[in-house]
Amino acid sequence: MRYYFYAVLLLATLLSPKIAISQSIDSGLIPQLANEKKWHQLLFLNEQGEPTVSNDGFYLSQYQDFSPEQELRNTLRAFNEPVGNNPNNHALCKYKARKIWLESQLPVFNQKIKNIKCPSFEEFKNYTQIDSISLVFATGYLGNPASYYGHLLLKLNTSSLGRLYDPAINFGADVPPDENMLIYIIKGLVGGYSSSFTTQGFFYHLQNYGENEFRDLWEYQLDLTDEERIFLIAHLWELQNRKFTYYFLNKNCAFFMANALNLVLNIPASQSWKPWVAPQTVVQQLAQFQPEKIKKRKYHPSRQSRLYQRYAKLSESEIALVTYFAENPEKLSIEALENESIPSQHNVLDTLIDYYQFLRQPELKEQDPNNLHYSKVLSLRYQLPSGNGHVLFNSSNVPDLGRPLSRSSLGLFHTESDSWGILSIRPAYYDPLDSSYGHVRHSGLSMGEIKMRISQNKATTIESLNLVNILNVRQNYTMLPGDQSHSWFLQVGLQRKLNNNNPPLAGFVHAGYGYAGSFIKDSVSLAGFFGAGFHDTKLDSSGLFLSTNLILNGYLNDLQAWNIQLERKYGFDQQATALKATFRHKVNDAMDLRFNYRYQKEIKENLVGVEVGWYW
């Protein structure tokens, strides 16, 4: 009887590891582990220790009585549950990263835990055969508000499938198709969308960003240990298809990617006090704080960059041929090229292929003649012997370099009748004078920029508030037909009318559309716009105006830049003509000086000013 009793006890113990583990773990250890930063990161808790994953299934505790300690106890309990028919549903398969970390923290747990097969996770791991992980930065795109500040991906590199088929982990808002742009912006700002991590082939993103939106991609291959890599992959597996609330400014791809990476790296962007997190900040902080963790940096040029770089490598005679055929596509034939060497023929046709890909709109089919020209050039390329032009694509526009993204400045301004100070704060991102690494040259993009005026009597008033200020200047680097670069600008905010005495702060919106060209190796650009807008304190027609703008922008060298703008507004009852000139001298990555001049024709006012700016 006694032997029977012991046998039952032994069997019960073996069948119930829950009892074995809970008995083995020091009761004081669990609260201690629950306070560990790593445990909070694994649970994706916010700084207050609250859960941020919004859909059911990720947390094993109820939301109303959630605590990191309770979740830890529930996790240990769930790990000890018997394995059912589908092992994929068992906690040991769902929470691979939690398991790895608890094994490292609890030697007893490590000895007792079951080893079960997890087919879905194995498929994820085997499918990818991941031997390294890369952080990928897609440069900004001014065609979509959500992409103004660039985008981040994680690429899981494999050795067997070829780099382009490697899976990429993306994070984004779950936006319904054909969402109205205004609704999209508002809901993105106020948390109206859920968001998630998803996995797709890297080629999908390369196509979308590089070929459709002409955005360069920069890939930073991380130098992780085997343990770090496996831990991060397990964490990414846990996060697949979990739902989070999306906020465009600070709970965006940059925040969540930095949060996930922080499991094995140190990227402070996700713990910043700032109410915004930009993707470029993440790559800058990776390079700044852990440069030893960057194994290799790879550049994936967009179609536009490939065209421009290929064009830049052409000889003079090849440029002449490309220009001739672009202007006279009907003249292009193998016979027309036969006097050229085979490499020259390759260069000419490859440049024309990129040129027509840059211009053409495939959905228009024959209605867009560039589709026909593209097919013809490609067909001719097949008739030549094999061989690549071997253009070594490269770019010095490296996004991990450059200044911090936010700028503040203090300035003194003077007219014949008055002097005052200006304190300005620009949360992000750049203007034509300080567009830097990873930005669009000669263009500008800022949001939420506020200028405070400090008068001589020490009264402080708001001088202006720019909610949105975008200048999209595209350069026709090749000067080929069709590469004229449609450009535009949009300004929304509060401003004072310049030609009134003591003018009130008034809402305004101003948009323009035009063309731009760049010269002298892209160091100078000239853009002209026709525009319209509304600027008044009263919502009546007297605030409406038409406008013309001419903007000349140039970079003398890496340190100095200049900008001249001539603006004329035609209102119902008055006109406003202003000439503005600014010279910028970069002191270092964190500081600049600006010298301003403005002439307001109608009131014959000359204004001069000097500003000291610092970046943070």
Place this chain on the structure above:
Amino acid sequence: MKSKMFTSLALLAVMSVNVHAEDKKVGTGPNPFSDCGIGAALFQNNKVLAVTSNIIWDIGTTAVTSATASPETCNGKTVTAAKFILESYDNLSEEAARGEGEHLVALLNIMEVNSTRHMEVISGIRSEMSSNLASTEFNSADKKAKSIAFYNALVAAI
């Protein structure tokens, strides 16, 4: 009308290459475009694909889910290759014209072609696509039909 005629011809070509491919070790089994539903779904849909990737992914998923012929093969490398071609047709076509490129390498790796045979297979694709591009009808066809033709050239070259 011309486009529809070409589409029909392309489908017939798909079927014939599929039969031809049954004699080969690599690329055997159902043609993902015709037999696994990807092509059928695309043609039924008859939308201009341009390069909008989401459509392809959605259709790809739907097609594989609704496959009637040999599901295990329809989930295999040929479907993966077909989706890759649909997404990257222009790059693949341009790289085939040049005789090399990383899209081509990725595609051949998906199809498990030994690297020692890459040049030979690329040469075969190049030859077939060169003939296709000489045809006016091919050039006026839509991207789906061109992708099918590229897949056929790939299978034939393997």
